[in-house]
Amino acid sequence: MSGLQLVDIHKRFGSVAAVDNISLSVDEGTFVCLLGPSGCGKTTLLRMIAGLEDPTSGNILLQGRRLNDTPAHLRNLGMVFQSLALFPHLSVGENIAYPLRIRGKSKAACGERVRELLDMVQLPGVADRTITQLSGGQRQRIAIARALAVSPQLFLLDEPLSALDAKLREAMQVELRQLQQRLGITTIVVTHDQREAMTMSDQIVVMSNGKVEQMGAPIEAYRRPATPFVADFLGQANLIKVAAGEGGARFSGGTIPGLDVAGGEGALVSIRPEDIAVLPSETGPVKASVVFVREMGAIVEIYLDAGGERIVAHAAPKTHGDFKVGSTVSLSMPAEACVVFDGAGA
Numbered sequence: 001m002s003g004l005q006l007v008d009i010h011k012r013f014g015s016v017a018a019v020d021n022i023s024l025s026v027d028e029g030t031f032v033c034l035l036g037p038s039g040c041g042k043t044t045l046l047r048m049i050a051g052l053e054d055p056t057s058g059n060i061l062l063q064g065r066r067l068n069d070t071p072a073h074l075r076n077l078g079m080v081f082q083s084l085a086l087f088p089h090l091s092v093g094e095n096i097a098y099p100l101r102i103r104g105k106s107k108a109a110c111g112e113r114v115r116e117l118l119d120m121v122q123l124p125g126v127a128d129r130t131i132t133q134l135s136g137g138q139r140q141r142i143a144i145a146r147a148l149a150v151s152p153q154l155f156l157l158d159e160p161l162s163a164l165d166a167k168l169r170e171a172m173q174v175e176l177r178q179l180q181q182r183l184g185i186t187t188i189v190v191t192h193d194q195r196e197a198m199t200m201s202d203q204i205v206v207m208s209n210g211k212v213e214q215m216g217a218p219i220e221a222y223r224r225p226a227t228p229f230v231a232d233f234l235g236q237a238n239l240i241k242v243a244a245g246e247g248g249a250r251f252s253g254g255t256i257p258g259l260d261v262a263g264g265e266g267a268l269v270s271i272r273p274e275d276i277a278v279l280p281s282e283t284g285p286v287k288a289s290v291v292f293v294r295e296m297g298a299i300v301e302i303y304l305d306a307g308g309e310r311i312v313a314h315a316a317p318k319t320h321g322d323f324k325v326g327s328t329v330s331l332s333m334p335a336e337a338c339v340v341f342d343g344a345g346a
């Protein structure tokens with residue numbers, strides 16, 4: 001069932017098309033990340049869903065009902081901003097109860113709901129503390145609790161975790177996802193961090209220049225990127241210019257056996273580093289020399305030069321001694337791991 005639908009949404013700021021004809025559908029109860037580089041329009045899109053910005057044209061529907069003319073405070077949504085926007089002069093409990101109080105709920109009802117929400121975000125018993133007595137991660141949870149106080153239909157978060165350090169951010173990603181699954185609430189998160197998006201989402205929407213490049217399950221977009229931009233943005237990708245050749249796709253470093261590409265203008269091939277095997281032999285369809293070896297603990301990144309093409313491959317940690325800088329190796333690049341963008345290699 002469709003929770004939220006965006007139909008032909010445009011947003012212009014003067015001559016800038018911040019959002020350029022976006023249509024997408026978010027199923028009820030799913031977790032969706034809007035993902036893309038700075039300036040791609042993701043915050044503007046979220047703000048239009050929230051009612052904080054009017055679309056220049058297009059429609060926003062929630063469960064089939066047009067939302068465009070409904071003011072933000074009547075849209076029944078909870079929002080968490082990057083800044084959190086907590087009230088420093090109010091206690092934790094007063095912060096969380098704020099949206100309930102302005103809706104006229106009694107003190108007793110607020111107190112009960114605050115207790116419930118603090119349990120939900122795993123911070124029982126902090127209602128009387130001030131905001132300044134909490135750590136960054138705890139404040140994050142309070143902002144989430146406040147946004148969920150009125151049991152909204154839609155939960156919107158703009159870069160909610162970007163102020164946290166890396167370890168805490170990863171823990172909060174899992175926590176946020178688990179909370180969303182428990183509540184079954186339709187959730188849309190803006191992030192520029194692809195790892196974050198992949199950890200949390202049912203669906204990711206990869207954006208660039210105000211447009212959607214691809215929408216899909218994270219692993220599907222990672223394995224089968226629709227465009228070179230998506231391939232490059234979601235993790236590491238080797239994007240290699242190839243042409244049709246004898247028995248496969250030819251590039252400056254050799255041939256990818258069995259890979260079909262259209263003739264003519266050439267193609268771009270994307271292959272992930274973990275799909276390339278580095279073999280300590282000098283014979284094979286692709287020859288390369290080792291330029292740099294980066295030990296990352298769980299994996300080893302091997303940077304290679306294959307006839308002038310820079311390629312990165314991953315290897316298991318215990319194999320790193322086999323690959324010395326300057327040595328010649330061969331690469332196994334299975335055709336089935338390659339995604340071909342015909343015509344993109346020109």
Ligand code: ATP
Nearest residue numbers: 013016018036037038039040041042043044045192
């Ligand atoms: P970031 O991750 O840096 O926040 P973003 O993907 O969220 O980027 P937006 O903030 O939506 O991008 O901005 C999209 C484009 O619209 C940018 O070119 C930005 O400069 C422009 N823009 C956004 N808000 C306004 C505004 N109020 N007035 C004028 N231009 C704006």
